[in-house]
Amino acid sequence: MISYTIRRALYGVLILLGVNLATFFLFFTVNTPDDMARLNIGGKRVTQELIEKWKTERGYDKPLYWNESKQGSEQLTETIFWERSVSLFKLDFGRPDSESSGDIGHEVSTRMWVSMQLAIPIFLLQVIASTAFALLLVMFRNTKLDLWGVILCVLMLSISSLFYIIVGQFLFSRVLKLVPISGYVQSLDLVRFLVLPVILSAIARLGAEARLYRAMFLEEINKDYVRTARAKGLSERIVMFRHVLRNALIPIITSAGGYLPYVFMGSLVFESFFGIPGLGAYVIEAISKQDFAIVRTMVFVGSLLYIATYVLIDMAYTWVDPRVRLA
Numbered sequence: 001m002i003s004y005t006i007r008r009a010l011y012g013v014l015i016l017l018g019v020n021l022a023t024f025f026l027f028f029t030v031n032t033p034d035d036m037a038r039l040n041i042g043g044k045r046v047t048q049e050l051i052e053k054w055k056t057e058r059g060y061d062k063p064l065y066w067n068e069s070k071q072g073s074e075q076l077t078e079t080i081f082w083e084r085s086v087s088l089f090k091l092d093f094g095r096p097d098s099e100s101s102g103d104i105g106h107e108v109s110t111r112m113w114v115s116m117q118l119a120i121p122i123f124l125l126q127v128i129a130s131t132a133f134a135l136l137l138v139m140f141r142n143t144k145l146d147l148w149g150v151i152l153c154v155l156m157l158s159i160s161s162l163f164y165i166i167v168g169q170f171l172f173s174r175v176l177k178l179v180p181i182s183g184y185v186q187s188l189d190l191v192r193f194l195v196l197p198v199i200l201s202a203i204a205r206l207g208a209e210a211r212l213y214r215a216m217f218l219e220e221i222n223k224d225y226v227r228t229a230r231a232k233g234l235s236e237r238i239v240m241f242r243h244v245l246r247n248a249l250i251p252i253i254t255s256a257g258g259y260l261p262y263v264f265m266g267s268l269v270f271e272s273f274f275g276i277p278g279l280g281a282y283v284i285e286a287i288s289k290q291d292f293a294i295v296r297t298m299v300f301v302g303s304l305l306y307i308a309t310y311v312l313i314d315m316a317y318t319w320v321d322p323r324v325r326l327a
Contacts (some may be wrong), residue, residue, distance in 0.1 A: 067079050119266065
């Protein structure tokens, strides 16, 4: 296990390095610092003097890869590549491009907690609801309940999440006035602001997840160990929960685990529509402001979270199925 974890960590570092290099190339070679300055300053009359001032304030007045005006190690460290790319590995994210001051690292740590308050309930509710609904359909397979359940799943996954948001806000906030339409507070009233996006997000993902889990369960119930369990006289409920569910957990963990990075990164759509100041809304604001420093940071953080998530998923396989060995 330890050697496997170390090896995967080394692979992760190589992946992060490749993502970092590709991101730096796209942001600073395709779009030069002068182009970035023009985009952020805006307006029709952007003088070279304003461009140079913007670059100096944000540290973009240095060479990209190699500083010939310096000596020793400063030839490498006094460059945009070192300060804006290599520094990410130290979790030093610098300042935003759209502001002359500020700390991206502070914003990320603060907003990540807000995103987790929304995403953790969504993740738990989605996994439990999708698994339970899929098990229900399989237990009543080849019946009208199964047929209409599958039809409902197809309808739900065919509808955009924006539809659920708009209908949910109109029905529960404007008509019934049960919950606020949007907003966020740092108090116990937070539950009132989160309950609607949590439920709507779980519903939006229920159709696709339940249909996928149903297919996994149907594949399991046709295997020899299930027929043996039934031949021994075990009830259908025990067969489904003790045998079928446990043996189908590996693909379920893989599918559900792919959502884990969003627990920390936040949801772009739901945070924006419901006015929740998490990382998802932060990315949307950065894109609208054309703040490449924040976008680069979120690309790096997202890659780091995905790598860490799938290492944890691999470890979870050994807990679900003792026959799995990480070697």
